[in-house]
Amino acid sequence: xxLFRERGTRRRVTKxxxxxxxxxxxMPIHGGLRLEQELGLDSLAMAAxxxxxxxxxxxxxxxxxxxxxxxxxxxxxxxxVEELTNGA
Amino acid sequence: MSGxxxxxxxxxxxxxxxxxxxxxxxxxxxxxxxxxxxxxxxDGFTPEQAxxxxxxLTVTARSAGSVAPVGAVEEVRAAGLPARVYRPAAAGPAPxxxxxxxxxxxxxxxxxxxxxxxxxxxxxGAVVVSVGYRLAPEAPFPAAVHDCLTAIxxxxxxxxxxxxxxxxxxxxGDSAGGNLAAVAAQVCRDEGGPPLCAQLLVYPVxxxxxxxxxxxxxxxxxYLLTADTMRWFVSCYRPDERSPLASPLRGTLxxxxxxxxxxxQYDPLRDEGESYAAALxxxxxxxxxxxxxxxxxxxxxxxxxxxxTVEAMRTAFGSFRKLLIPTSELSREPLS
Numbered sequence: 088x089x090l091f092r093e094r095g096t097r098r099r100v101t102k103x104x105x106x107x108x109x110x111x112x113x114m115p116i117h118g119g120l121r122l123e124q125e126l127g128l129d130s131l132a133m134a135a136x137x138x139x140x141x142x143x144x145x146x147x148x149x150x151x152x153x154x155x156x157x158x159x160x161x162x163x164x165x166x167x168v169e170e171l172t173n174g175a
Numbered sequence: 176m177s178g179x180x181x182x183x184x185x186x187x188x189x190x191x192x193x194x195x196x197x198x199x200x201x202x203x204x205x206x207x208x209x210x211x212x213x214x215x216x217x218d219g220f221t222p223e224q225a226x227x228x229x230x231x232l233t234v235t236a237r238s239a240g241s242v243a244p245v246g247a248v249e250e251v252r253a254a255g256l257p258a259r260v261y262r263p264a265a266a267g268p269a270p271x272x273x274x275x276x277x278x279x280x281x282x283x284x285x286x287x288x289x290x291x292x293x294x295x296x297x298x299x300g301a302v303v304v305s306v307g308y309r310l311a312p313e314a315p316f317p318a319a320v321h322d323c324l325t326a327i328x329x330x331x332x333x334x335x336x337x338x339x340x341x342x343x344x345x346x347x348g349d350s351a352g353g354n355l356a357a358v359a360a361q362v363c364r365d366e367g368g369p370p371l372c373a374q375l376l377v378y379p380v381x382x383x384x385x386x387x388x389x390x391x392x393x394x395x396x397x398y399l400l401t402a403d404t405m406r407w408f409v410s411c412y413r414p415d416e417r418s419p420l421a422s423p424l425r426g427t428l429x430x431x432x433x434x435x436x437x438x439x440q441y442d443p444l445r446d447e448g449e450s451y452a453a454a455l456x457x458x459x460x461x462x463x464x465x466x467x468x469x470x471x472x473x474x475x476x477x478x479x480x481x482x483x484t485v486e487a488m489r490t491a492f493g494s495f496r497k498l499l500i501p502t503s504e505l506s507r508e509p510l511s
Contacts, residue, residue, distance in 0.1 A: 107231050131228035134200040135236035138478045142238050148479070149191060152198035 096144075096172075097165050103139045104161075107132050118162035126161075146171045186440060187468030192481030197399060197471070200232075222312060222411065226282045233287040236478035243293040254329040256322055257307035259285045261296035262338060270301040270372070270499035271339035273330050275323055275359075277350025277378075277473070279408030280311045288349070291475050295347065295375075298492035301499055302337050303347075304330050308355070316414035316421055323355045324362055331369035345373040345432070345499055349475060350400075350444070351408070353379025357423035357451070360431050370432075373498035377437040377491065378472050380444050381424040381451040383409055383416040388446035398441045400472040405443065424451050428458035435495045436464045437487075442472040463494045 097118075104126065105112040111126055122128040128136065133155075140146040150171050158164050189197070246264040250257070263269055272295065276288035285307050296303040308322035330337065331344055348356035353376040360374045382388075395402030409416075419426030424447065436452040438445045445466070452464035467474075467487040474484045 107235055129224070129228050130199075130201045131232045134196050135231040135478065137199045138196070138232075138236040138238065141479070148195040148199075152195040155199055155201070 096169050097161075099144060100140070100161065100165050100168060103136060103143060104128075106139060107136045116161065118160060118165070120161050121159055122161065122164065123159075140168060144168060144172055187483070189441060189471075190469040190474075190481050190483040192479050192484070193469070193471055193474060193477065196477060196479075197397065200399065222281050222310075226278075226284075229278060229282040229287055230284075232478060233476045234289070237290060238479045241478070241480040242290050243297045245293050245296045248293075251304075253304065253306060253326045256326055256329075257285060258326065259289070259292070259305045259307075260337060261292050261303040261305070263296055263300045263302070265300060268338060268340045270299070270343035270345060271330055271334055271337055272299065272301045272303045272345045272347050272375070272499070273323075273327050274303050274305045275308065275346070275348035275352035275355040276305065277348065277352045277476070278310075279404070280316075280319055280351045280412040281408050282310070283351070287476060288352075291349065294475070294488050295492055295495075298489060299496040299499055301345075301496075302339050304337065311408075311413065312411040316412050319351075319355055319412075320358055320362070320420050323359050327359055327363065327371075328369060342370065343372050343499060344369060345371055345375070345495075347375035347377070347495070348379070349377035350472065351380055353377055353448075354381060354383075354421075354423065357381055358420055358426075360434075361419060361423060361426045361428075364430050364432075373432050373495065374434045375437075375491070375495045376434060376448065376451070377475060378439055378442055378444050379436070379448050379451065380405075382422045382447045383412075383414050384422060386447075388443075388450075390446040391443045394441050394443045394445070394471075398443070398471045400443060402443060424454060428455050428460060431455065431458070431460045433461040433498050434463070435491060435498065436462060437491045438464070438466045439470040439472055439474060440466060440468045441470065444472055463497075465491055465494065467491075 101116055120126055137151050141148045146168055154167050158167055245261050247262040249260045251260055274292055276283040285305050292303045292305045306326040308319045346356040346359050356374055357376055357379055360371055363369060363371055414421030416422055434455055436448055438448040452462050455462045469483050470487060475488060
């Protein structure tokens with residue numbers, strides 16, 4: 088059992104975000120930031136992020152795709168990733 | 176291998192990996208409206224943004240497990256153009272393939288198609304020279320055509336140094352790069368060479384007119400490459416669509432080198448690719464045409480290669496290998 092799993096997931100998600108959009112690394116990051124409007128993740132970048140999550144965190148790609156509409160902010164993304172990975 | 180009757184009709188539902196990526200990508204980034212040629216539109220969309228998005232999907236997201244190992248990779252200059260040479264693991268002279276990447280004449284580079292070239296090198300056993308030709312709108316039609324011809328002539332002159340077999344020089348490309356490969360094959364035939372032994376056209380665009388092919392209408396939205404994006408690419412490239420240098424389907428096809436033409440079931444460019452295969456066959460050019468079910472335009476560049484895509488790459492590149500390797504060598508075991 089990992090008491091701080093949410094923190095670990097958030098850190099890994101933020102790191103992958105910075106790989107997809109390098110300018111994100113220099114931005115003040117908070118969970119309410121909107122991926123598309125504020126971080127500039129267009130549709131292809133979102134697909135790229137999903138593939139990285141699949142590779143790095145073993146998130147099921149189709150399951151993530153099916154919940155795409157629920158993911159608007161960093162918090163949303165962390166929550167979905169945690170649920171799909173069962174906190175692993 | 177003789178005619179367009181070789182098209183393999185295998186209708187399948189969308190491949191699950193492709194389907195997931197399409198669902199995640201939603202629609203492609205909105206390109207500028209008609210009449211705009213490369214400047215930002217009201218939403219601020221620019222060629223640089225299109226290039227960054229394509230790069231993110233194909234390079235940043237690329238799965239390490241999908242990358243094909245090759246013998247060696249070397250950055251070179253091909254008569255001043257950036258180029259990358261992929262050498263097979265097996266020693267000894269090999270055929271040479273000059274490869275032109277896709278991306279609508281506007282996006283794409285040596286990195287976006289790195290894995291495509293690795294697979295091509297590994298599956299054919301050929302030396303592959305990937306060429307970074309100039310892009311539109313900064314360099315509109317026919318700059319890319321001129322660059323590709325320059326690269327082919329450079330490769331012909333350097334073939335021994337590249338490790339290539341004499342007289343086994345071929346061209347290949349996907350999408351816009353397939354257009355450039357087809358155009359280059361016609362120009363090389365007409366302008367004294369260099370002689371080419373084969374051409375590989377992977378989901379090529381061969382008609383830059385607005386002709387309403389059924390596949391353009393049926394798959395013009397929701398399958399990664401959209402009709403809007405295609406129109407924007409053409410507005411950036413600014414071709415004379417009636418010229419065979421832009422629309423090779425309008426060219427004279429007799430006397431061209433044998434071809435492998437690859438199309439995907441869910442691709443707006445499917446029908447024009449198959450029309451080109453049929454026209455080549457009608458002109459007496461040996462053609463192997465493959466349609467792969469369940470896949471979309473750009474499947475070979477996706478960051479994860481599912482089993483259907485891997486099977487398609489092996490089949491297509493295996494078919495091309497038969498054109499590259501002299502008949503006497505074909506009894507060797509296929510490459511793994």
